[in-house]
Amino acid sequence: MTEKPKVATASLAGCFGCHMTLLDIDDRILSLIDLIDFDKSPIDDIKELGDCTVGLIEGGVSNSENLETLREFRRKCTILVSMGDCATSGGIPAMRNTVPLKECLEEAYLNGPSVVDGVIPNDPDLPSILDRVYPCHEVVKIDYHLPGCPPSADSIWAVLNFLLSGEENLELPYELIKYD
């Protein structure tokens, strides 16, 4: 038996909604595991990332851990996909970009009405927060963008099938890229 292509997924600064939608492919997940093996992913809890054919990234880049994860995915995945609006544009987490980071942190940890003896977290075990939230393609090369909040299960399914087929041009039907 030849080895199946590997797919890894990661959720950076996102809400896991895209991953939940991935599960919405329902029973097709049985066909999917005939086609592929999942590598590192929140779905299987594998911790170490191996070489993969496809990496799906949910969420933007908000802290140093996101940054490292994304860079590692880029190194090890042949094809890297920004999945969902947070990955493609920063999304909801990027709303903080309109407020300077210092003010955000001070409001949350020092001056907020419910804060008592507050301190801005600085434990060395914590990933450090970036000055802004970045969409993935501003940090590493991204091969495909799959918009949607979340992208529908059908479009994730179609994109995975296309990427694994090795065909040249992806054209999603209108129904899959219509969002209103």
Next chain:
Amino acid sequence: MALELRNQAVNVNEIVSNHGTERHHLMNIVRDAQDAFGCVSGDTAKAIADAMGIHMVEVEGVVSYYHFLTRKPSGKVTIYLSKGAAPSINGVRELTSVLEEVTGSKFRKSGADDAVGLEWTSCIGMSDQEPAALVDGVVITNIDADKAGSLVAHLVNGGDPKEFSTETGDGKNSSDRIHAMVNNNIRKKGEIIFGDRIVGDAIRKLVAMEPSAVLDEVKNSNLRGRGGAGFPCGLKWDFCLKNEAANRYIVCNADEGEPGTFKDRVLLTEQPELVFEGMAVAGYVLNAEEGIMYLRAEYEYLYEYLLNVLNKMREANLLGCNIAGMDGFNFDIKIQLGAGAYVCGEETALLESTEGKRGEPRDRPPFPVSNGYMGEPTAINNVETLSAAARIIEKGADWFKSFGTEKSAGTKVLSVSGDVERPGVYEVPFGITLAELLREAGGENAKAMTVGGPSGKIVSSADFGRRIAFEDMATGGSMVVFGPDSDILQIANDYMEFFIEESCGRCTPCRVGTTLLTRHLEKIRAGRGTKSDINYMINLGKVITGMSRCGLGLTASNPVLSTIENFSELYDGLLTGEEFVPIHDMDLAVRIGREIANFN
């Protein structure tokens, strides 16, 4: 404080009652308020809104939209220094530090406490005599360090900007009602626009003809719009005429905002009667009784003069009722001043502004020929187009067609500036090559030039054999020439900054796209660009061009797209061999966060 507020309320009421409470007077009201108080504060906006019976947000919306209306004062008096390609070539960068030193103020950071505030402004139509600035509507040209010093000293001592200099420019610039140091710099007069004529000839000829015959004459002349887009003038009037309406309006677009163009300034100074007669010709054809000239705020120094010209024309029965003795031919013109917004040169934005609103472009269709000023059919033409129409009536379509090429009849008035020996206005027949123009202007060693300003194209010397004509290179007339030492990508970068500044912000492709394009251009100029950035910029440029609401977005990518096309070697020379380089410094992004959170 309370007393001050009360006084202000009284003054505001006076201002409002001077104009009237109808919504379309709002522009004039806020302009007057700005003049009176040095800004339109929230309190003033509230008082205006109360007096007009509208919501305060409408007033603040207008104030926040225009460059010369401010919510806070910027110095007791403000110097608006023109920036752009021509100012840069003429040393505005050095002047910037001189001005900051002698005033003690900072550009963009001036406040009420500064005796003399400093602000930037986009091209003020003085590219042939830069560096130039506006102070309370007064134009100061050819500013060097000495002039900057004496200007600031004059203003600090409470001097009236009007009295700063007794120096006046050539031609009618020295007349009492203009009295400006502006020079016409007419380098070449053509037969059509700057040809000798007698005031009133067009109107006297006009009244001897049937309106339909006048329209036919204009159609036969193949006169096309001189603003740059080149829509056939006769056809526009015909469309307008076919829309049944009680009222039709003639609007003259004198919002010459394209950086590097200044020909309308000269036309309005030397041939204002010709422009107004052109409006009367349109009024006669379209049976319109009211004409409006939308004059850009930067040309406010011509306002009194133009009003006086209108008065004289009324006295000579060339405007008003029963013009030139013809019963029932009634037509008059008023002038609407803008308040500083490039996009108001776009016809529907201009209409919005004329109606006293934010100058945001409307959706088209419907076009102004059916739904224009106040919803009525409106013909909007460029200053130069209307002037040419008047000359066509005077001398005939065949005479007009004897100039230019087959598809581009007549002459074009070009504004030439930058690295040339003789910057100024050139009226040339259509069909002239760029090389011929450069020879006349003394710019033979140019390595590039802009045809049509930032919204046009930046072309290299490889294209200097091309012709100025609708069938080859159409242009509104802004020709900025760049000498052998120019940094073309710096120019493209400056042009993009201009579009970022002037985008009205309503549609995303234009508002966001212009910034993204610029950031990528900067990345490439910093030596961090990759081939993928070029592809990204080309694709993004197409999106901006195709998806924007109005002509500004349609052309806003041109500085980047035309330089990628015409100067690809400049880009290639700057690219790194790497496949991908992030646009941001991610190490810095981490460091900033760590510093704020006090990580050790």
